[in-house]
Amino acid sequence: MKTRVSDLFQIKYPIIQGGMVWVSGGKLAAAVSNAGGLGLVGAGSMKPDLLKHHLEKAQSLTSKPIGVNVPLLYEKAQEQIETALNCGIKIFFTSAGSPKKFTNFLKDKGCIVVHVTSSPDLALKCEEAGVHAVVAEGFEAGGHNGRDEITTMALIPQVKDALKIPLIAAGGIVDGRGMLAAFSLGADGIQMGTRFLMTKESSAHEKYKDLLIKSTPSSTKTLMKATVPVRMIENQFAKEIMQLEQSFHGEELKMKLNEHLGKFRAKNGMLEGDLDNGELEVGQAVSLIKSVPTVEEVFQELMTSYKAALEKLPRI
Numbered sequence: 001m002k003t004r005v006s007d008l009f010q011i012k013y014p015i016i017q018g019g020m021v022w023v024s025g026g027k028l029a030a031a032v033s034n035a036g037g038l039g040l041v042g043a044g045s046m047k048p049d050l051l052k053h054h055l056e057k058a059q060s061l062t063s064k065p066i067g068v069n070v071p072l073l074y075e076k077a078q079e080q081i082e083t084a085l086n087c088g089i090k091i092f093f094t095s096a097g098s099p100k101k102f103t104n105f106l107k108d109k110g111c112i113v114v115h116v117t118s119s120p121d122l123a124l125k126c127e128e129a130g131v132h133a134v135v136a137e138g139f140e141a142g143g144h145n146g147r148d149e150i151t152t153m154a155l156i157p158q159v160k161d162a163l164k165i166p167l168i169a170a171g172g173i174v175d176g177r178g179m180l181a182a183f184s185l186g187a188d189g190i191q192m193g194t195r196f197l198m199t200k201e202s203s204a205h206e207k208y209k210d211l212l213i214k215s216t217p218s219s220t221k222t223l224m225k226a227t228v229p230v231r232m233i234e235n236q237f238a239k240e241i242m243q244l245e246q247s248f249h250g251e252e253l254k255m256k257l258n259e260h261l262g263k264f265r266a267k268n269g270m271l272e273g274d275l276d277n278g279e280l281e282v283g284q285a286v287s288l289i290k291s292v293p294t295v296e297e298v299f300q301e302l303m304t305s306y307k308a309a310l311e312k313l314p315r316i
């Protein structure tokens, strides 16, 4: 499957495993790269020592390209970038911050830089900042969402029309049908989070994966729009957030949300399996997922369902 994205990273399939706090360590990233995609270690939840451990683990499990995702909203972003550079990482996906911040620095070091964005305007800023490609992530996506709430279907063609550089579509893609739709809209590659969270190699807690198997199309909500919007499962923690959002406004709401979120809600939920009190981030298309296969099996299923969907397209 040759596209500008497979060429950019020298990979067999233009399929990226998005960086995901608490669930995308070295084991998952290596499995995705071994299967022919590009695996990213999600640095967001890792202190530099742990990040080094996961990058070295990934490198010991594959000889294929491996990248790192660094959300720029955390204080330790610069340290994480330096750690990854010291480990010899040459592919950086930055997100949740300005693409201007590290792009030139990383390009000067010979790295490929991709920035994640959620609107056509911001995508243009990424191109102006000199990134090699953008991930355009629609509102269906798990984790942090864009404030403009633009869905993948509306976002991808508009980013395609605005940009010259390669475009990676994300948000709501979990099978070959979704991948075909993304390519039809103009994408050169896809990034999936939720589908890879639901694999044997992800470090999401087994209880969390079991819960997600039973999810329905309305199981997720995007909450905390006053601070950083996040798509998550509507569990007890989410209901408490909704209560706060009804009771408070402005600066007071922001303070209450930050207090309630505290430091380790996402870790408690996704890594440690506290399904009531933890923050459980996941994408809207999770209810399409009915099994927890290996990453290799995900790739096989993607190719099969892609071909089947392609053959079924009406012709004129």
Ligand SMILES: Cc1cc2nc3c(=O)[nH]c(=O)nc-3n(C[C@H](O)[C@H](O)[C@H](O)COP(=O)(O)O)c2cc1C
Pocket (backbone or CB within 6 Å): 017, 018, 019, 020, 021, 023, 042, 043, 044, 045, 069, 071, 094, 095, 096, 116, 137, 140, 141, 142, 143, 144, 170, 171, 172, 173, 191, 192, 193, 194, 195, 197, 270, 281, 282, 283, 284, 285
């Ligand atoms: C549990 C979870 C954690 C995530 N954490 C991050 C992160 O740390 N950095 C980032 O850029 N994106 C993060 N994302 C977004 C993914 O990288 C990816 O773009 C998104 O999941 C794509 O949408 P999908 O979930 O519908 O596949 C996260 C997504 C999930 C589900």
